[in-house]
Amino acid sequence: MNKTKETRVSQWYFGGLASAGAACVTHPLDLLKVQMQTQKGKNISMLKLTGIVIKNQGILGLYNGISASLLRQLTYSTARFGIYEMAKQTFAPKDGSVMPFYMSAFLAGLGGFAGGFVGNPADLVNVRMQNDVKLPPGQRRNYKNAIHGLYRVAAQEGILRLWAGASMTCSRAVLMTIGQLSFYDKIKELLLSTSYFSDNVVTHVTSSLLAGGIATTMTQPVDVLKTRAMNAKPGEVNSMLKLIKNTAKESPLAFFKGYIPAFARLAPHTILTFVFLEQLRINFGIVKNI
Numbered sequence: 001m002n003k004t005k006e007t008r009v010s011q012w013y014f015g016g017l018a019s020a021g022a023a024c025v026t027h028p029l030d031l032l033k034v035q036m037q038t039q040k041g042k043n044i045s046m047l048k049l050t051g052i053v054i055k056n057q058g059i060l061g062l063y064n065g066i067s068a069s070l071l072r073q074l075t076y077s078t079a080r081f082g083i084y085e086m087a088k089q090t091f092a093p094k095d096g097s098v099m100p101f102y103m104s105a106f107l108a109g110l111g112g113f114a115g116g117f118v119g120n121p122a123d124l125v126n127v128r129m130q131n132d133v134k135l136p137p138g139q140r141r142n143y144k145n146a147i148h149g150l151y152r153v154a155a156q157e158g159i160l161r162l163w164a165g166a167s168m169t170c171s172r173a174v175l176m177t178i179g180q181l182s183f184y185d186k187i188k189e190l191l192l193s194t195s196y197f198s199d200n201v202v203t204h205v206t207s208s209l210l211a212g213g214i215a216t217t218m219t220q221p222v223d224v225l226k227t228r229a230m231n232a233k234p235g236e237v238n239s240m241l242k243l244i245k246n247t248a249k250e251s252p253l254a255f256f257k258g259y260i261p262a263f264a265r266l267a268p269h270t271i272l273t274f275v276f277l278e279q280l281r282i283n284f285g286i287v288k289n290i
Helices: 014-037 047-057 060-064 064-089 101-134 146-157 159-165 165-193 201-232 240-252 254-255 257-284
Strands: 004-008 285-288
Touching: 004 257, 014 047, 014 060, 014 064, 014 201, 014 257, 047 060, 047 101, 047 257, 064 101, 064 146, 064 165, 101 146, 101 159, 101 165, 101 201, 146 159, 146 257, 165 201, 165 257, 201 240, 201 254, 201 257, 240 254
Parallel strands: none
Antiparallel strands: 004 285
C-alpha cells in the first residue's frame, strides 16, 4: 500500500503579499540605491547620502515613493511569483520528485518576464519618486502618490511612456526571478538533503540569503541601465546601445554602481519575502497529498 505524504503549497497571490511586506521594511535602502545609480561623475557614499536625505526631507524622506514601491510589488511580484508557483505545481513530477533545475529556471524566467512587463509602470513611477528628493525644487516632479504619478506620466508624456525602459525591466526581472526563485528552491533542496537542516526559518533564511547574493550579481548591470533609462527626460535616451556606451565610458564598474546598497537592500528583502512566503504557505497554503 502506497503511503501518501501531506504537504502545503502556496496560493498564487502569496508572493505578492510577501514581497509587499518585505518592501515596507527595505524601502529606504531601495531609495538610496536608486539615488546612487543616477549619480553621474559623483560618488557620494551611502552613509553621506542617508544624511543628505534626512537633512533635506526628514526621516520620512527615506520613504519617498513607498506607495509606488507597494504598487510595484503587488503587480510585478504577484505576477512573477504567481506564474512560477502555478507552473511549478502544474509541471512538477507526479511521483513527488524534484523538478530539474533547467525547467525551474525556465519557468522562473517566464514569470519574471511577465512580471517585469506588468510592473513597469509602477516601477517607473517608483524610480522617479525616489529620485525626486535629490533634484532642485524647480525640477521635481512632485507626484503625490503612485496613482497620481501614473496619471501624470500618461497625461503629459503619453501612455506608452509608462513602459519606458521595459526591455531593461523585463531583462532584469528574468534574471532576478531566476536568481531568487530557482536558486532559492535549489539551495533549499540541497540543504534539506543533508541531516543538518529541516523545513524551518533557519533553512529559509540561509537559502534566501544565498539566493539574494546570486540575484544581485546577476541583475546589477541591467538594474543600473534600467534606472537611468527610466529617470531620463523624454528624448534623452534614444537607444539602449547608446546608454550602454555612455555608461561604459564612465568605467566598467559604473555598471555595478550602487552594488552595496543593492545587495544591502535585496538580501534582507529576499530573506523577508521568503520567510513571509514560507509562513503563508505553512499556515494558509493548500493541502496536497503526494
